[in-house]
Amino acid sequence: MSESGSSEQPDVIFQELSADNNQQAPMEVESLCMNCHENGTTRLMCTRIPYYKQVIVMSFSCDHCGYRNNELQSGESVQEFGxxxxxxxxxxxxxxxxxxxxxxxxxxxxxxxxxxxxxxxxxxxxxxxxxxxxxxxxxxxxxxxxxxxxxxxxxxxxxxxxxxxxxxxxxxxxxxxxxxxxxxxxxxxxxxxxxxxxxxxxxxxxxxxxxxxxxxxxxxxxEASEEVLADREWKSYEEAKQEVLRFHSPCPSCGVDCETCMKPTDIPYFQTVIIMATTCETCGFKSNEVKAGNAIQDHGCRLALKVEDAFDLARDVLKSDTCCVSLPELEIDVGYGALSGRFTTVEGLLQATKAQIEEQAKFFMGDSALSAGDGEGSSKSRTIQQVLDAIEAVLQLEKPTTLVLDDPAGNSYIQSLMAPLEDPKLEKTFYTRTYEQNDDLGINDMKTENYEEMKPIAEEDEEEEA
Missing domain, CATH: 2.60.120.1040 (ZPR1, A/B domain)
Incomplete structure (x- = not known):
């Protein structure tokens, strides 16, 4: 290469931290010894720690009194967060x-x-x-x-x-x-x-x-005022929605620690929900779940959707853990414990319901049914097969039906195609929960005021014995 085209490469200040790296010699500076007040030598080396940041390593030694000191300073600026x-x-x-x-x-x-x-x-x-x-x-x-x-x-x-x-x-x-x-x-x-x-x-x-x-x-x-602190907390909450939080939990299948990802997100015209996904690299277990981000609502909610065309099958659906699913025309009722909380579509919820029935029906339609005398031609298997065929007919838009979500906690949702206006195909009904429903949600045992009036059970027993 000609001299006219040559150019000096800039010196690399921060070298990779490695035992085999001898490319850069430490820089030596004469400095005052704080022990004997004679001149000693300070050696500086700028380096980069793998998978971390740039740092400055400093070492001082004094030949007069033998004092030595080592120190490290960050080569980066102060970060935005602690x-x-x-x-x-x-x-x-x-x-x-x-x-x-x-x-x-x-x-x-x-x-x-x-x-x-x-x-x-x-x-x-x-x-x-x-x-x-x-x-x-x-x-x-x-x-x-x-x-x-x-x-x-x-x-x-x-x-x-x-x-x-x-x-x-x-x-x-x-x-x-x-x-x-x-x-x-x-x-x-x-x-x-x-x-x-x-x-x-x-x-x-x-x-x-x-x-x-x-x-x-x-x-x-x-210290900043409460209004400023509240504004910071709100900004922090909004920033958290943009991040995927990761933490470790035991795998439900094999018990080994696996990674769970969690992210809050807002559903338009509804509320904030928390999406969770778990993957185990050891046994291959995978699961996903949706949790309501809000508290239990004041009233229960019953949502009824007429499923008649492809647009209805594509509607978003949020089913919470406490929600029951039913298809009245098909005489199908799925309790809140059968399907976990999930954010899907009407089509996805129907497919999950079908898969759940197939899983539970193996006893009546599989080898165990044949050994017990209930074969493929029995009344039980014919009834279950008819239910599965009916759900498949709804998925193929051959048979209209009504999808009903009944959630006592009020945290379930079906997308409205005309929001914020009323959707003629979607009926929403709010109702007052019964005592049994409140008991299932644990509301009857909650006490949110006058804590000082509450006494430990052991103290009450002692008073009764006295």
Whole structure:
């Protein structure tokens, strides 16, 4: 390439953090030693931690007095939200996880009642084991002198060190909580391409005290008014609707931890619902469910739709857990416990109803029915087959019918094609729940006021015995 066409490539400031990376030498700066006030050497290296961010590693050493100090600072700006990471340490690999924290981070281990407050330690790159080891070394530092001057305190510290040793040997599983208002903290995942089953990361809005701590608010600033805080909470709620929340739960099929995805969404002219989906990579189990995002309504609701054409089959339907489905012309009633909550279409709900009847009818139409004397030609199998054929006729638009959703909680929905005007094919009726329906929903046992009048059952029994 000719000189006229050559151009110098810009130097890469932040190199990947790797044991084999020798491309960049640390930058050395002469600086004052705070121990002997002579000149020492500070070495700076800008690097990038894989699957995390850019950081600046600093190391100071003084040849006069031998003082040394290591520190880490984030190469990123303060994040929009604070970060809290909760790690459940149960295996050896968890002790070896890399931990990155700034000087503003707070560390807690509830099982040890241990708290390392903000700005008590410089920022550093360490491991979970290193956090405990550093605490242990700090406690052992003055133990010989402490045993002479205050034997009781020394014995208490020895007992506490024993608890730390139990955690280091994993005889006692523990929880590590890392809270950093700057948002620049990190705990390594053994498999960064998959969700970490023992580590939960959450983000939060900083309070005024947190902003003052990290220096982005004036010391004379006062907490925002309730109106401003309410506006922030509303914005946070709206932002949450745009995110898919992921958490771990045991698989209903094999019991192994699997991932559940959850997302709130708004249904036009109705309310907010929560869509949940679970997938197990171990056994292949999959399920999806819809939960109502609102409270139980004041009245029950009965929805009746005349299904006559393809547009009716394509209507959206929300069936809650407490909703009963019926097709009066076909003499079909499906209780609220048979089909779980789901957001689908009229066609999808009819197909799910058909599949549920086929599943329950295997006893009358399968091999067990033949062995019991109820074969394919029996009256039971003919009746069930007629019901299945009738549902199929409705799906093929060969036979009109009425779809009825009866929900005592009032949280079910059928899409209106003429909203906000009245739909002539959709009839909506509100009614007052019976005592039995309130009992099924647990309303009869609810007490929402005058809590001070409530007495524990044990105290009432003691008073009766007295």
């Amino acid at each position: 970060t809290e990471i909760v790690l459940h340490v149960k295996e050896k690999v968890d002790l070896n996880r890399q931990v990155v924290k700034s000087e503003y981070a707070k560390i807690e281990i509830p099982e040890l009642e241990l708290t390392i407050p903000n700005k008590s330690q410089p920022g550093e790159v360490t491991t979970v084991e290193g956090v405990l080891a550093r605490t242990r070394e700090g406690l052992l530092q003055d133990q010989p002198r402490r045993r002479e001057l205050d034997p009781e305190s020394a014995d208490a510290i020895d007992a506490f060190i024993g608890k730390i040793d139990d955690c280091l040997e994993l005889r006692t599983p523990f929880t590590l909580k890392l809270n950093d208002p700057t948002g620049n903290c990190y705990i390594q995942s053994p498999d960064p391409l998959h969700v970490d089953p023992r580590c939960i990361t959450s983000h939060y809005y900083r309070r005024l005290a947190d902003n003052k701590l990290i220096g982005i608010a004036d010391d004379d600033d006062e």
